[in-house]
Every structure is written in structure tokens, then in C-alpha cells.
Amino acid sequence: MQPARQIEVAGQQVSVEAGATCADALKLGLSGKQFKNAVLARCNDTLLDLAAPIPADCAELSAVSADTPEGLVVIRHSTAHLMAEAVKKLFPAAKVTIGPAVENGFYYDFDFERPFTPEDLEAIEAEMVRSVGADKPFACEVMTSAEARERFAAQGETYKVELIDDLAVPTVSVYTQGAFSDLCRGPHVPRTGLLKAFKLTSVAGAYWRGDEKNPQLQRIYGTAWASPKELKQYLDRLEEAKKRDHRKLGVALDLFSFHEDVGGGMVLWHPNGALVRAILEDFERKEHLKRGYQFVQGPLILKRELWEKSGHYDNYRENMYFTEIDEQAYGIKPMNCLSHMLIYKSRLKSYRDLPQRYFELGVVHRHEKSGVLHGLLRVRSFTQDDAHILCRPDQLREEIIGVIRFVRDVMDIFCFDFEAEISTRPEKSIGADEDWERATDALKDALEHMGMPYGINAGDGAFYGPKIDIKIKDALERRWQCATVQCDFTLPERFDLSYVGEDGARHRPVMLHRVILGSIERFMGVLIEHFSGAFPVWLAPTQARILTVTDAQNGHAEKVLRFLQEQGIRAEADLRNEKLGYKVREAQLDRIPYMLIVGDKEVEADGVNVRVRGGADVGFVPLVEAARIVREAAQEPFKRGGMSYSFS
């Protein structure tokens, strides 16, 4: 028998026997309640099962409870196992594959002869609840890969056998609860009784190992939390997010619609939505001019040979629409770069002319697969705030920094948080390795210079070059790409672009493709959700609505309306034969920033009574003051960055 060891738990030294488990040590150092809430043990940065022996080099052990980020991941992962157990019990023919924890929950993929129905999900969930009631322990066994392989092969779990073979390691761990065993790295909660708050949410098809050439499995998604209260909060949050859904608000605020007869992924912009777009685009045009961009514009369709020359025909054809005119094949543009290249080429450039920054609000058409269309966020016809910057190699870094700064300034206006990612060379691509490397380094360098953190998305670049992607989130916290900066060393080559250098010789410029908002359609979608449809004053299609108390004030209301319109304010008057309360309610539902109420008192004093969208009552103000308030509010976001903008 070896002597007892001293371990620090929650600030005190406890003495444990050799061979003691983490649970043994934690039990000695923690209160009963603290111990009961523990789902894992942590030693240094290693997470351990409570039932695991204390590592030999461990001097301090702490408990991880279910409501910590690490605890939640384990709860979710263990719930995935719990679900797999239930599925195997109800449907023994189903084969298990993988089942990880994901954001807010988990999934598990199964290979089964028929699709799971919503009724199956209910039965599976009920079986899971029974298993929780039985409070089964999760037991970990370490065995040789050969043993594990034999065991899963005997059970007919061919996917697990494949996983073991691919791992190619001497030993693996297998977790068992009740009659269900799964190949798993762990760790897990000690008992099923700790899994008290989960709900199965949906079934979906998913390809084995994410490859569409592989068999399609059935993925069951669920959400899991540390307590029923948190589960409820999450489900309530989903409900709230649904209210902000841009597709719902698009109808409610009469911004846009889709029409079956037009085709999937094609947006019809209604007057309100088209106005917001127009303001955004106007803002962008002015901002681009300030930053040294020039406006250009090309046609919607270009000869097919041009797309062959650019490489799009080889690399992007499946996403393009084609048409034929006078026996000549044309491609409808999925990108704007070709016209811009030809504009550059139309006249000899000197090194003094660079950089050339060509900006176009270009409408592009892309044949996206039918299953990916999603409201405004993924469409087949959209407008890009696109620019192509042609510069000398020595200007590349500064140009990228300029773009990143532009993105940051614009996102600040909307108070968007964003994430940056660098995507590197994909398999299907063109160009020399050293060009790719040089371009990737330039992108990294620019982000680092701006002090912006970034992730790496290996192999996700465009076929012509690496890129920086900027992502913002929708109401459900799904990330959508907006801004992107893409380096391109190949198009200038293919189109033989050049400039005359100081030395009198011809040199090759480098090109940046970049967008700031990305697609106006997508950005509008995210923007609607971001503001819950309550656009800031500068963007609101109607900035002020005049509400009369009775029709006795119609004359004054019309005078107020004319005055505001002359001041450049987007105003309208509600003169309907309705009660004030009714008009206020409608204006609130329409998210109108300013309600200007006009009754006899206001007519008398020649002004309006101002109610703001948030519900606050500003009280009586003279007409001139009312206009000033609205104009001031429209300027507010631009003051933050020392910018200015007005739509007129």
C-alpha cells in the first residue's frame, strides 16, 4: 500500500489514498452542494472524468460545474450519447456514426433504413428521459484498438470500425452507459441523472464525413443545458429571434417580397425597402468618392469567350447563367471584375496612375443550388458594392489596410461586431505557389497592422487568390459573410494588364477584389434583424409621421408635412378618420422614429407634439425645432467616427 498524497482542492489540502479517483479528492475538499454540481474535474488544463484516477503529477484539482462553458460542452456531448442509446434501443438496426456537441446543443448522425419522423423524435426523447431517471453511470474503458475494432465489428457498427482504422492509434477509449457503448475520447458526465435539460429539435440529412459523394445519414439535432431554467431561456430566446426574422419583418414593414412566378432567390423590392437600399447605396457612393475610388459600370452579360479567358468558365461555370444572341454565347455576370479589367486596359497606365480603384454597385446573378436559398441572406441575384483595386506590388499592403479601415468605419456606423478570417489556397485553384504565399502574407500583415484578431480558414480561398472574410451575425447568431478582400495575381496575368514603370519598362499590376457591405441584399437582411426593423433615423424609410387628433387639424398637418419635406425630411401624414391611439399604435408597429402629433393645441401654437419610437414623450416643440431634432438624429451615427452623411 502506497502512502497517501496531498492534493489541493478549493484552496485546502486534502489527503487521498493512492489510486483514488478525482471524485474522491473533490468530495473531501468541496461542500456537498458543490460536489453534487460537479460534472468534471480539472487538473491544470486537462479535463477529467470524475471517475478517473488522479493523475500522478497532479498537485491541484478543481471541479467543473455544469453551468461553465466546459461543463456545458460535456453536458451536450453526454446528451448526444444518451440520445444514441435511446435510438439504438428503439431502432436496433440504426448504425451510429458521430455525435459531437455544437453551439447550444448537439447532434448525432445515424445510418438508418428509413427517415426518422417527428413521432420518432418524441419516442426517442421519452426514452432519453427514462434513461435519465435510471441514473446510469458513464463508464470509461481504455482498450487496444484491435479489441475495440472487434467489439464494434461484432455489433455491426461499421462506421465506428472505419473511425478506429483511420485513427491508427494503439489504444482507444470506449464509454458505456446502460447497454450502449461508443468510441469516444471523452470526458463525460459521471451519470445520466445529471442530464436534466434537453430537447430534440430537428432531423436533417447530412453526408458521412461531410462529403456529398458519401452516403447521406440522418442527423438528429438537440439542445441541452445545465438546468431546465436555462433550457427555457434558450427556447424563449429562439422565439424572440423569430420575431426579428427579416423575412417576417420584410412582410410586416412592406420592405420586399419573393414571388413564385419570378423564381427562387429573386427579390422584389417594395417602395420602403427600395428606399432604404437607395440610402445605403447613396451613402456608399459618397464614401467611396471620399476614399479615392472612381465609379465605373459594365454590362450584365458578356461574351462567353471572355469568361473562358478569365478562368470563370472552367472554375465557376456551374454557378453561371448563359444565354445566346445571334448565335453568340454570352454569360450573365456572376462577378463584376471583367469589365473593370477591360476598363483598366483601355488606356496605357503609368506607375503614377496607380492605384486605380474602380467601384461599381454591380448586379450579379449566380445559380445557387436550390437548397441553399435563404430569405435575403442567400439569393440568386444580388448587388455587390464591388471594387477592384489595381496597384503596384509595393502598394498592396497599404491598399489592403485602406480596405480594412473602410470596413471598420462602416461597421462602426451600424454598431456591428464582426469577425475576420483569412482563407487560404483551395484545391481547385489557379496561379503560382509563391504568389499565393505572398498574397496571404500581405493579408495577414494588414490585419495585424490594424490590430484585428483573425482566424484561418484553410483551403477556403477563391480559385484565383486568398482572401479576408468579415462576418457579422443574424438574429439566430448565424454568421454571414459581408465584407471580403481578395488578392488576385492571376487575372492581371490572363488579361495582360500592365503599367509603365519609372524605368520605362512594362510591369504587371496586382489586383484586389473587395466588397464592404458585400451583397446589398444580404446586408439588408442582417441589418433588418440587427435593428429588429427599427432602422436608425438616417436609414428609416419614413423618418416622421404626422398624426392628427381629428380632421379639424388636417390643414395644419399638411402645412407641417410640406415644411418637413422642404427640409429634406422623409415625412408623411396620417389623416385617416381614426382615433389617435390607433394611429400611434400603427406608427409604433411601423417602427417610425418620430410621431408628430397635431391637435388643436399644436395648431394654436404652430408646432407639433413629439413622441419618439422608444415611447418617450418629448412634448410640444415649434415646427423649426421638430425638423432640427429629426435632422440631428439622422446625423448621430456619423459623429462617432467623425464622418458626415446626408441623403438628399
Next chain:
RNA sequence: GCCCACGUAGCUCAGUCGGUAGAGCACUUCCUUGGUAAGGAAGAGGUCAUCGGUUCAAUUCCGAUCGUGGGCUCCA
């Protein structure tokens, strides 16, 4: 493109186990002139997504197509 679910009035949704449909809101007209989130009455409005099949009879059952939603794959 693939898997699952869905498609009834402008919107949100009932309903028909096969016998051509209903509510609330919105809309039109009338009454009401009412001070900060819904005053009242009447009226109008639907080839039950489209096309085919089964049936005496299909909005309902079956199939295809189009579209929508949740995922997978792919992308702004």
C-alpha cells in the same frame, strides 16, 4: 443538388377521416370627431401553389413540378 417538413383570403391561422371552405387583422362604405399601442356596423375578398392520376365526386388520397422552412454540401 441531397434529406426532412410544409404550401387554405393581402397577413396570421382554423377546417374538411373524399361531397367545391371559416375566424381575427388588413381592405371598401357608413356611423363615430375621439389627445399618445386597436371605437362600432355592414360589405367585398379564396380554381384551397401548379399540373397530372385514382374516384360518381379531389382542397382532402397518390405522383410530378414550382415555391417556402430546418439542415447537409457549396457561397456574398
